[in-house]
Amino acid sequence: MGKSISEVGVEDMVGAGLGLEEAKDLEKELKYGSIHGFGANELWRLITARKLLKPCHPHALHQLLYYSVYSNYDESINGPPLYWFPSLHQSRRTNLGRLMESHGPRLLGASYKDPITSFRLFHQFSVQHPEIYWPLVLNELCIQFTVPPKCILDTSDKSKHGGTWLPGAVLNVADCCLKSSNYLKNRDDSVAIVWRDEDNDGHNVERMTLKELREQVMLVANALDLMTFSKGDAIAIDMPMTATAVIIYLAIVLAGFVVVSIADSFAPKEIATRLRISQAKAIFTQDFIVRGGRRFPLYSRVVEAAPDKIIVIPATGKDVAVQLRNQDLSWKAFLSNAYRLPRPNYYSPVYQPVDSVTNIPISSGTTGEPKAIPWTQLSPIRSAADSWAHLDVQTGDVFCWPTNLGWVMGPILLYSCFLSGATLALYHGSPLGRGFGKFVQDAGVTLLGTVPSLVKAWKSTHCMEGLDWTQIKSFASTGEASSVDDDLWLSSRAFYKPVLECCGGTELSSYIFGNLLQPQAFGAFSSATMSTGFVIFDENGTPYPDDQPCVGEVGLFPHYMGATDRLLNADHEEVYFKGMPMYKGMQLRRHGDILKRTVGGYLMVQGRADDTMNLGGIKTSSVEIERVCNHADESVLETAAISVAPADGGPEQLSIFVVLKKGFSIKPDVLKMIFSKAIQTNLNPLFKVSFVRIIPEFPRTASNKLLRRVLRDQLKKELLIHSRI
Secondary structure, eight states, X not given: OOOOGGGOOHHHHHHTTOOHHHHHHHHHHHHHXXXXXXXXXXXXXXXXXXXXXXXXXXXXXXXXHHHHHTTTOOXXXXXXXXXXXXXXXXXXXXXXXXXXXXXXXXXXXXGOOOTXXXXXXXXXXXXXXXXXXXXXXXXXXXXXXXXXXXXXXXXXXXTOTTOEESTTOEEOHHHHHHSOBTTTTBOTTSEEEEXXXXXXXXXXXXXXXXXXXXXXXXXXHHHHHXXXXXXXXXXEEESOOOHHHHHHHHHHHHTTOEEEEOOTTOOHHHHHHHHHHXXXXXXXXXXXXXXXXXXXXXXXXXXXXXXXXXXXXXSSSSSOSSOOOTTOEEHHHHHHHHHTSSSTTOOOOOOEETTSEEEEEBOOOTTSSOOBOOEETHHHHHHHHHIIIIIOOOTTOEEEOOOOTTSTHHHHHHHHHHTTTOEXXXXXXXXXXXXXXXHHHHTTOSEEEEOHHHHHHHHHHTTTTTOOOTTOOEEEEOSSOOOHHHHHHHHHTTTSOOEEEEEEETTTEEEEEOOSSSOBOTTOBOEEOTTOOEEEEOTTSOBOOTTSOEEEEEEEOSOOTTOOOOOSSSOHHHHHTTTOOEETTEEOEEEEEEEEEOTTSOEEEEXXXXXXXXXXXXXXXXXXHHHHHTTTOTTEEEEXXXXXXXXXXXXXXXXXXXXXXXXXXXXXXXXXHHHHHHHHHHTOTTOOEEEEEEOSXXXXXXXXXXXXXXXXXXXXHHHHHHHHO
């Protein structure tokens, strides 16, 4: 165990890279907290509120103070260490806080106190009374129905576990994105998109107003109508998430077609699979992807997938730099037909029932054949509502999240901006380097979304040093379990703004999230999303009490606004409901996550149900073991924990795969001893590491999810060969 904060002196701070005089001043401030007998949470709150730690300080200093403040902290009694705390003044200025202040006294009566004190009560109300909660939120978003819904939720059809949401409603959700709003103060001259091309760091950020976006989308919608497509046809997009890609996405939806989202990293075989499943009639792509001044072929990859028609956008310049097939069109040729129309920039949207399909995202296929998960118009509404409530997306915000339209975060980001009146920020290049960080600074990004592996890369390469990210009001993180130390680094870049964890899926947006009305803990979720109910149940299907710390599989309440009710290529009932427990007369919906609920009600994802291990009769998760091993030795970059039974039977054996940091070398047997000691000290003295394998990198899906099953299969083969020898 490291030093406690009372033991940290000037020498320690100087050793962590701080100047002598500044170290003396900081020591005085810390003594003030110690003298007043502050607990760990209160002392850390003092440090962050007074901005004693600055973004320019070495990360070693941030580590020294954070870990020493919490060195004697008992999580089993107090819950996870907290690093960000809401203030009453700030809470009342958030979207959700304003809503609660306006309606809380009426809805909750004398029980309502303020947005912070009453958050859990209001959340519970939103679960129990969706018919009251959802109209309040819909009024806050840019949602305009041409025919309003008959009600919020119709549960009369008992064959539909999730009921029917907004029955009878008619709209075009892309049209909603393009409208100005007096209520949101989102005008035609408001900036809708900002972007910058890679290697243009010295240039101004490019901007597009809402009026310009609307005209560009309508031009593309007109061009689509001049093709030989029929309304409802599927049209794919396989290209980086550029401003042009966003325009194409919205135009497809505006014109009554269906977007098929394909990530630009996929190989031809994976592209072909997605075109086949969705029956796409055409695909938009680029000739190349440009990264670091180099051109990587994209059109040729798409050609190998053999689509009927390809419309090709030039990555740079005005003309495509490849020879096209006879049936394919360049972007210029595609648009030229629309320019001949009397009003090329005007289009009458195709209004459809709310349950019409607008997008077919297709899962990364971690468990076999990729699932085609149709998004109706409810899905964008749910995505924007979650971001509005939990990330506090507001008019005037600039929201950036490096992603792709082929991943669910792409459409979520797009709708979260345009349905809330925020500006979408896009970097046309790799987010791994300083160029991206400078764009975040220059574009005035106020909300920055990440994935943990990206944060790890920024921290380890020091590429963001010297940049000013202090205009950021919140970070967001999704995709995999976060590292406490990496999030400590990220939060510190903006004077300890919150890193709001979110977790969900292509089929339902987010189901657990951080928010700005509850204190936040690194790597933890502070609540379910608004109107989302769930239970955590044990291996017998028995739910744990809501206030009890526990570990188990999550079961979602079926009345989940925006969750899918169909799959194109699988049985929806079987995938999401079959075999799930009943709870208070409800068939719970499967998500597949193993959740840990801590003291204080915080949530941590412990991996998937199929990543659970049984070590000597004790169930644990891969993520729990990886969290310990990742910090066991300085040579470790990341670990993957799996367990396999020996070929000749017997108990499961724990194996750790390791990727080392650049420049480090260590023997597997040494790591095996280090890992065993760390696991036995921090988790369970009965757990034993049987194998350690050092490999150069982990197998991952194109969306960067760790493929533990590939490592498990690899180890099984090795053990089988060994047993035969």
